[in-house]
Amino acid sequence: MTAPAIEARGLRKTFRSGSRTVAALDDVSLTLAPGETLAVVGASGSGKTTLARALMRLFDLDGGSVSLRGRDLLALSGAALRAERRHLQMVFQDPAAALNPRATIGRVIEDPLRVHSIVPASRRRDAVSGLLARVGLPADLADRPVHALSGGQRQRVAIARAMATQPAVLVLDEPVSALDVSVRGQILNLLMDLQREDGIAYLFISHDMGVVRAVADRVAVMAAGRIVEAGHTATVFASPQAAETRALLDAVPHLPPRPADEVSR
Amino acid sequence: MSGLSRFRGSADGIAGAAVLALLAIVAIAAPVLSPGDPLNIVGAPLTRPFEAWATPLGTDRLGRDVLAMIVHGARTSLTVGLAAALVAIAVGSAVGTLAGLMGGWIDEALMRVTEAFQTVPGFLLALAFVSTVGPSLAAIVVAIALGAWTGPARLVRAEVLSIRERDFVASARVIGMHPLAIAWREVLPHALPPVVALASVIVAGAILTEAALSFLGLGDPNRATWGGLIAEGRSVLRSAPFLSIWPGLALVVTVLGVHLTGEGVVAALALRRSQA
Ligand SMILES: Nc1ncnc2c1ncn2[C@@H]1O[C@H](COP(=O)(O)OP(=O)(O)OP(=O)(O)O)[C@@H](O)[C@H]1O
Ligand SMILES: [Mg+2]
Numbered sequence: 001m002t003a004p005a006i007e008a009r010g011l012r013k014t015f016r017s018g019s020r021t022v023a024a025l026d027d028v029s030l031t032l033a034p035g036e037t038l039a040v041v042g043a044s045g046s047g048k049t050t051l052a053r054a055l056m057r058l059f060d061l062d063g064g065s066v067s068l069r070g071r072d073l074l075a076l077s078g079a080a081l082r083a084e085r086r087h088l089q090m091v092f093q094d095p096a097a098a099l100n101p102r103a104t105i106g107r108v109i110e111d112p113l114r115v116h117s118i119v120p121a122s123r124r125r126d127a128v129s130g131l132l133a134r135v136g137l138p139a140d141l142a143d144r145p146v147h148a149l150s151g152g153q154r155q156r157v158a159i160a161r162a163m164a165t166q167p168a169v170l171v172l173d174e175p176v177s178a179l180d181v182s183v184r185g186q187i188l189n190l191l192m193d194l195q196r197e198d199g200i201a202y203l204f205i206s207h208d209m210g211v212v213r214a215v216a217d218r219v220a221v222m223a224a225g226r227i228v229e230a231g232h233t234a235t236v237f238a239s240p241q242a243a244e245t246r247a248l249l250d251a252v253p254h255l256p257p258r259p260a261d262e263v264s265r
Numbered sequence: 266m267s268g269l270s271r272f273r274g275s276a277d278g279i280a281g282a283a284v285l286a287l288l289a290i291v292a293i294a295a296p297v298l299s300p301g302d303p304l305n306i307v308g309a310p311l312t313r314p315f316e317a318w319a320t321p322l323g324t325d326r327l328g329r330d331v332l333a334m335i336v337h338g339a340r341t342s343l344t345v346g347l348a349a350a351l352v353a354i355a356v357g358s359a360v361g362t363l364a365g366l367m368g369g370w371i372d373e374a375l376m377r378v379t380e381a382f383q384t385v386p387g388f389l390l391a392l393a394f395v396s397t398v399g400p401s402l403a404a405i406v407v408a409i410a411l412g413a414w415t416g417p418a419r420l421v422r423a424e425v426l427s428i429r430e431r432d433f434v435a436s437a438r439v440i441g442m443h444p445l446a447i448a449w450r451e452v453l454p455h456a457l458p459p460v461v462a463l464a465s466v467i468v469a470g471a472i473l474t475e476a477a478l479s480f481l482g483l484g485d486p487n488r489a490t491w492g493g494l495i496a497e498g499r500s501v502l503r504s505a506p507f508l509s510i511w512p513g514l515a516l517v518v519t520v521l522g523v524h525l526t527g528e529g530v531v532a533a534l535a536l537r538r539s540q541a
Pocket of ligand 2: 048049050093173
């Protein structure tokens with residue numbers, strides 16, 4: 001077996017707001033192989049976004065360890081951490097909030113190329129056009145401001161920004177739940193195509209079991225900061241063990257017929 | 266609708282901008298409009314306004330041209346006002362951004378310093394600084410900025426505290442952007458609009474402080490200043506009130522122009538906010 005793309009062990013995070021404390025992450029462990037999709041599902045408030053942000057080192061954990069391609073991510077800081085970040089990228093839950101509203105599309109996609117010196121300045125415009133094409137957007141969008149785009153277009157731009165550094169792991173925090181139903185399928189197809197081409201591992205956060213069945217190799221179910229059930233997608237869907245898993249499955253009106261029909265164009 | 270066209274839709278803004286534009290032209294063209302040193306004696310002392318062609322606004326006790334001194338005083342007033350406001354906003358924004366982004370003890374320390382400066386009246390600070398360092402243009406600019414940077418600092422810090430929680434800042438961290446680049450490129454541009462709205466108040470305050478300093482004889486002695494002119498006219502206020510009235514009028518018109526322009530800027534910004 002190859003080394004995991006990312007591996008987290010015993011993650012803990014407690015939030016304190018006034019006298020109330022919330023154990024948002026309570027001994028969470030997960031492993032993600034290269035090119036694999038692990039879905040993390042759970043009801044609202046179960047700690048999915050907290051898990052994503054913890055892996056991205058957007059705040060300090062209370063305990064646990066994270067290794068990215070075999071390197072201890074929590075031991076890094078400063079320039080070493082910033083350099084390592086190119087291998088681990090994230091698409092945020094709300095595309096309206098995740099892009100600087102004053103920036104142009106070109107700048108949003110160019111930033112990671114510049115920060116990690118991936119493409120020399122003279123060829124960056126071409127690289128941006130290439131990335132825009134990969135996410136199905138026209139190259140002339142580069143000069144448009146972020147606020148001129150629709151939600152679906154913004155999420156494509158966010159995906160292009162995340163793909164720019166050719167990461168080993170992409171954390172997708174409910175990448176389609178803020179989008180119009182009509183564009184969800186397109187974005188999911190795009191993500192599946194990109195994964196097939198680049199072999200990126202996806203940590204795919206969702207609360208929609210229908211989507212999860214279509215995209216995930218394995219599933220981890222979260223409730224109140226803990227992983228209450230984990231296994232291969234087919235197994236979990238065929239014989240759900242935890243009550244939370246069954247509740248999530250019941251929330252789907254009728255499951256899509258077959259993953260293949262749902263995803264392929 | 267762009268911010269500029271909204272500014273043009275504000276009557277206050279247009280009036281203020283027109284006044285300021287006129288003043289700026291006068292200030293820039295001062296050497297052409299009244300060549301030579303305005304402090305030279307050109308006529309009989311205390312000539313009344315509209316008596317002599319060469320000195321339409323009259324002369325002071327030494328026989329210096331009041332109009333020339335007012336025209337050159339506009340240079341001093343506007344230069345000092347704008348420079349002091351610029352320094353105050355630059356320093357305040359840097360302090361506020363640093364405090365808001367770093368948090369912890371750095372924030373704590375910077376805010377204590379800010380509060381310490383705020384407890385001392387700005388004019389007292391300026392007075393103390395100029396009387397220690399000596400009256401030069403640069404010293405006066407620094408002296409005024411010393412009392413004016415705290416407002417922008419607190420405002421920017423408050424803005425930064427909310428901006429830093431937004432996802433696009435997290436996204437900048439995720440792609441590995443340097444913290445200073447995040448502060449400069451992602452956070453500061455969003456924190457500045459309210460400071461721009463405050464700028465007119467700071468500029469107007471700076472112009473008045475400069476006038477007050479020169480009134481007290483702490484202005485640059487080699488330059489004609491409105492405050493200095495008013496002080497000069499004080500001893501002959503009964504016999505020749507025009508000596509104080511002309512520079513006083515210039516001061517009022519300038520400060521009014523700055524405030525009205527500020528109103529226009531606020532209108533432009535406010536509409537943009539409600540649209541976003
Ligand atoms: N910064 C914070 N301060 C205090 N509490 C927090 C903070 N962030 C998250 N929490 C709490 O932690 C818990 C988990 O929140 P989280 O956002 O991770 O849930 P989620 O599974 O992503 O939910 P959703 O599906 O609504 O996005 C919630 O109870 C939330 O209130
Ligand atoms: Mg969430």
